[in-house]
Amino acid sequence: MFEFKLSDKVRSLKPSSTIAVTGRALELQRAGVDVVSMAAGEPDFDTPEHVKEAAYAAIRAGKTRYTPVQGIPELRETICAKFERENGLTYSPEQVTVSTGGKQALFNAFFALLDPGDEVIIPAPYWVSYPEMVAFAGGVPVAVDTQPENGYDLDPAAVARAITPRTRAIVLNSPANPTGAVYGEATLRAVAELAVKHGLLIITDEMYEHIIYDAEHLSIARFAPEHTLTINGASKAYAMTGWRIGYAAGPQALIRAMNAIQGQSTSNANSVAQWAAVAAIQDSSAFIASAREQFRRRRDRIVSGLNDLGLPTPLPQGAFYVMADTSRIHASELEAARIILDDARVAVVPGTDFRAPGRVRLSYATSFENIEKALGRMGALLSVSAR
Ligand SMILES: Cc1ncc(COP(=O)(O)O)c(C=O)c1O
Missing domain, CATH: 3.40.640.10 (Type I PLP-dependent aspartate aminotransferase-like (Major domain))
Structure with a gap:
């Protein structure tokens, strides 16, 4: 078989860990496992209607x-x-x-x-x-x-x-x-x-x-x-x-x-x-204002929930992510993320590649219902491991 050599440049490139975790969660979901993904890097809202209309009009106008x-x-x-x-x-x-x-x-x-x-x-x-x-x-x-x-x-x-x-x-x-x-x-x-x-x-x-x-x-x-x-x-x-x-x-x-x-x-x-x-x-000011209020409600819920679980999490002022200290679950954030995915069926991103040791990132760009579900599952995991 012909063995071609990839460039040194590309061989030193690290695949995105966010995409890796999302991929693993999707794999589990496809296998029928009910995973709550808190790994997303994108809003869960649909593109506003007037934006879609502008795109349809552009296509029609050639x-x-x-x-x-x-x-x-x-x-x-x-x-x-x-x-x-x-x-x-x-x-x-x-x-x-x-x-x-x-x-x-x-x-x-x-x-x-x-x-x-x-x-x-x-x-x-x-x-x-x-x-x-x-x-x-x-x-x-x-x-x-x-x-x-x-x-x-x-x-x-x-x-x-x-x-x-x-x-x-x-x-x-x-x-x-x-x-x-x-x-x-x-x-x-x-x-x-x-x-x-x-x-x-x-x-x-x-x-x-x-x-x-x-x-x-x-x-x-x-x-x-x-x-x-x-x-x-x-x-x-x-x-x-x-x-x-x-x-x-x-x-x-x-x-x-x-x-x-x-x-x-x-x-x-x-x-x-x-x-x-x-x-x-x-x-898009109406869309932005509505998205912001929904994100704010979710942020407040997830931050208080994680802190209640004994996973110290600072209150962020922007974006739609929180950084939870998972040392209660495992000293290594990689292991903690694995445990949370495999045992609580919640997908989170380990802080390793963000240079955030001891923490995992949870995205709250997901429904309030999913946030409650994730908190519930992580709570069950912690009381199990605390016993
Ligand atoms: C901080 C930051 N910058 C840039 C981007 C890339 O966004 P885009 O979809 O415009 O490529 C992202 C997406 O996750 C991001 O989090």
Whole structure:
């Protein structure tokens, strides 16, 4: 048999543990086991009706061809208006690029920026794809740890200590996956100052900006516009994960470089999905408000429930995840996640790949009924193991 060699690059790439757990839970479900999945990384709501209508209209109007690499002008103008209205940021359409999900925008950015050995600072616990993408692009991810005791807030002094002559960029993600942390103005201003002082780029992933509870979302681009690439997308805000629309806005030279990469890889984001995104971004405030209230109710229930079970869980300010301390179940979070899946039939994601030892991530982007069911099952598991 012909044995071909895969590249060193791809062999060092770690598969997403979130996808791995979701896959294992689906496998069990297919085998007839009733698993409650708390592993999802996407809203459980349907895409709003007016967004679907815009897509049907686009198909009927024949908007089914290649689009400009950086996205249709109508969508880039809509994105500029959104930045102005919601974030107090002024961008021209030339400073905006549309990609196949925020994931591709991030991927293009790291490839546009990094040479071998260039360092990127990433607050931890982090979304698993950041360090993987940085390493895939030849860079070196440098973690700066944050702590559950203060809601995983970022200490700018710790960021400053991590800066070396090889540092090129700092990644921020507020509201954060997996911690739900939301950075306040003082933190953002301090990080912006560091970026300006050391000539660094800030890559800020604001995908969860609308899923926020007791805090206000602030864009760091307000404090260092020339040093910031803002990433956002349609997936989380408008329940459009499958449509694959993400976007980035920032310095024009960087946007051009990202367009060059995209032009030689995927060309453009899906044309119909771009028209749907125009409708979503222009007018979804009622949907956003309703989703937020449902998420808030679920968050309050799951946090109090997990704490009652003796699994200490801080109250997150944003996104739709909680980080539960599972040391009562097993010292290793990998083992704890396995036990919770096999014995309580609840799928959770071990914190290992998020750099969150001793904790697992539970997503509450699922029905209230499922949350009750998961808490009930985990409660039964704990009283069994406590005996
Ligand atoms: C923090 C964060 N950024 C980006 C993404 C990617 O979103 P998209 O569907 O736009 O690629 C996700 C999805 O899970 C995420 O959690």
